[in-house]
Amino acid sequence: MYLMLVPMVFLFYHKKFMMWFLFYGFFLLFSILPMILKTGEIVFSNHFSSWSGDSISTMLIVLSILVILLSGIIMMEGNRNNYMMMSFFFSMLFLILFFGSDDLLNFLVFFELSMLPIFLLIGWWGKGKERMFSNYYFFLYTLVTSLPMFMLILKTLTLGMESMTMYNFYAMQISWFMFMLLVLGFLTKLPIYGLHIWLPKAHVDAPVGGSMVLAGILLKIGGFGMMRCFMLLGEEVKLTYSVFFIMFLGVWGLLFSGIICLRLTDFKVIVAFSSVSHMSLSVSGLMSYYYWGFKGSYLMFLGHGILSPVLFLFGDLLYKRFHSRHINSLKGLISSSSFMFYLISLFFFAMNFGFPPFVNFFGEIGLFMSLLSFNILQVFFLMGGFLMAGIFMMNMFVMIGQSKKLLFQKMILLNYEKTTIFLFFISYVSMSFLFSSII
């Protein structure tokens, strides 16, 4: 119904139509929200005729619509639109079809296809000569590492067990190395620490909306795939070396991404590495095969999916005022910015390292809990990572806020920026308080 709007992009293209895009987008969002209450807790429940949504999928669909809409709002300013909104349309389409996919073929096709709009965004609307190189990185990392999964799925389709329940790979007798290869594609998407190199490059060279969509929802595609493969862990793969290795990479990534962030100077790269650390932690929580690890990583996905776009939004706000992303040049914010801006920036900076009682805190509790139950020696990595997260976030906050007024004008937030920040704020708080009993 609403997806029929997509071909209409080509017919009517001017600024006013974009308002209809927003209208229908929010309408779609609010119409999917009741589905949250109708889904069951059980994964792989709720198969409708062409679309299946269990509790994980529905929430992620809601998140994807929210993030893409708000990124669209941000990207619409200025005169840069040569069919750029088409890529946002298509990414929303592909993501909804991905999260609601019922059999493996759809899953695979939309997994690869959802990469395409971002490829276009970085290539055509990014800035700088290096964006082609980072496009190569982004594209080839995902494509090459999802190749084994592609072949496994093809083999499964020939066997006929193509539905998305957990026994689709049952006949293949997954051993430890096959699990590793299967999961490699997803591990690159939510970047785990060893395969994360595409992420800082892609984030830096993408435009704002592209970074927001990437950080907000495309990383969660990998997480969603991992959660589907979570059920596969139960048989022989649970306590094997590949699982240990992935968990080690995740936890090591938490610590070292934090340490790297202390020495970086580009705002966007710092936020990108904080994404790496959060997602690595989530995946290692998943690998521990505890219920709290599962819930913790799920909550981490949701919380991070709202926080990271906001941080990229701040980076862009600062870039437009100071014309630089170097943190030594972004100064004097407390004295020259409005009070609400200061408070809200503090809010989102603080939420990033887990401030109770919001979603990220419970995600972190679940993840730490499951990892410590698995092996108590991980406490050193977790402690270091936890500490570093607090340090670099607060350090950035201090450095940005310090110093006297450097801007000759007061730092005013424009209307669309205020709307976006406000909507993100509302969604984060409501996710923490209203949906916590459902999640």
Add this chain to the structure above:
Amino acid sequence: MVKIIMIFVPMLLASFKMKKYLVNFKSMKINSLLFCIISIILVIHNHMGVTCLGGGWLNGNFLISWDFYSLVFLFIGFSVTWSILDFANWYMGAEVKNKTFIMFLFMFLMFMFILTSSINLVFLLIGWEGVGIMSFLLINWWFGRGEAGLSGLQAMIYNRIGDFCFYIGIFLIFMSGMNVNIIGGYGNSQILNNFVFFFFLIGMMAKSSLYFFHPWLPNAMEGPTPVSALLHSSTMVVAGVYLLCRLLGFFNFTMMGIVMLVGALTMLYGSICALGQYDMKKIIAHSTTSQLGLMVVTLGFGFPLVSFFHLCMHAYVKSLIFISSGIFIHGIGGLQDYRKMMMGSISSKFSKLCMILCSLSLGGFPFMSGFYSKDSILENLYGPFLNSFGSLLVIVGSIFTVAYSFRLVSLIFLVNNNEGSFSVKLNGQEQLNTTFFFMSRLFIWGMVGGFFTFWSLFFIFNEEYIGWGMKMIPLMIFGIGVIIGSKIFLGVLMEFSPNSQLLFYNPVIHRLQLMLLFNGIKFMKFIEFWGMEMLWVNQLKKIPKFSAFGKNFLSYKNYFIFGMFFMCIFFLFYFMCV
């Protein structure tokens, strides 16, 4: 749920509403007065209220209990806040962002009361982390100053280490199946009993600035004086001690020994450091550290009520000392070095009176507030627990407490001379309608509060039968301290460089940390380069060069190698998967 909102939301609303009104401070004062009255009524009725909330998938019952400890703390917190709001009105009168300041103070109070009234340990974490963040914001108040930002960061980092150990403690409780609520009682798990509280102890050490996590407190004096008076003497740093009071029933003998040792060490360290400082606020900061150590030692001996009593009386006395020092700092135009304030007592007689008598009270002069708490501590030391080392450290620490207090007081007030330093006559800062009333409220509590509440509110009825010599020890501590403080003996301690004054803790630990960190980064970069990137990047870099004939073209040999590389990977996957 409704009760909680009813208690906490007025504070929040008050703090946000006030941006619109011109008369801000009066509404705040009325607000805090109201809470004082409410809590007095609740305390008098001995009303123990327990509220219950349901939780989500964590299966937690978010309990809030307004029992003796939290109600008395509520009352004392608000009465001190009332005076400090008056003080902030005068002290920060020339600031640009007055209203923001008050709002931060009230948000801090909200988190503090969440902390003190909750008995579910996860709910307590809300207050714990909130208090940490508000402390960071308030220390970083004069944000243009580099040292202020770094001090805020330092406070944040030390708190964070403690927070993680607190998390580990909660996890251990969850893992062994016990209930996270203090009131419900713990299950029987003999294995994890010591271990759990060791982690909680580390968390509390970081929050309350006890020995191994102490450097942030003297540096937190970068914040304005009302912040120091409220946060870092009365409310925030006692969060850890408060929690220890609550949890003390679950500690066993070994753990209480560790608690006592930590407290004794802190007390001694704090008082020695305070002897060598020349910055007035830093002396008071070290004094706070040492008094916290004293409270923790009392807990280690097993007297939570006495420790809580000392906590409450100390709040009044210490905040009044901070306020008086704030008056001197303003009077001299912003300096904090007391060597330049020597003739200052001429025009600020009431502040002088407050400061002298509060220092005496802190030192344990008979029949003031501090005497009741300190005397009961020192008497109870010779009771059933024969930990001589701890007792010795407490006595020595008490001697040094009196010594530094006397030194501060004597060098400002009792010695009026011109030797080598620039003496200043303070301007008439102190007037009846600006500074008298709030100081006198704290003053009355500081002097006679102990006398009136020792047997009525706190019910401390411990009886000990000790001999004449032991009974005289507190008085002798006082006398010896005065002698030491007046530079007759141990005058050598006073003239050292800052590093040795703090006994070399800061440079050693901080530089060791940085060394480990930077070597870790070098190692990690080495691994990252040779581990993952070498495999991919070399091949990726060749891709653009294949299609460019002419200058940048690679030879056909590279085609072959590149193709072989990818074909190998392809066949590897194929044969493994199929």
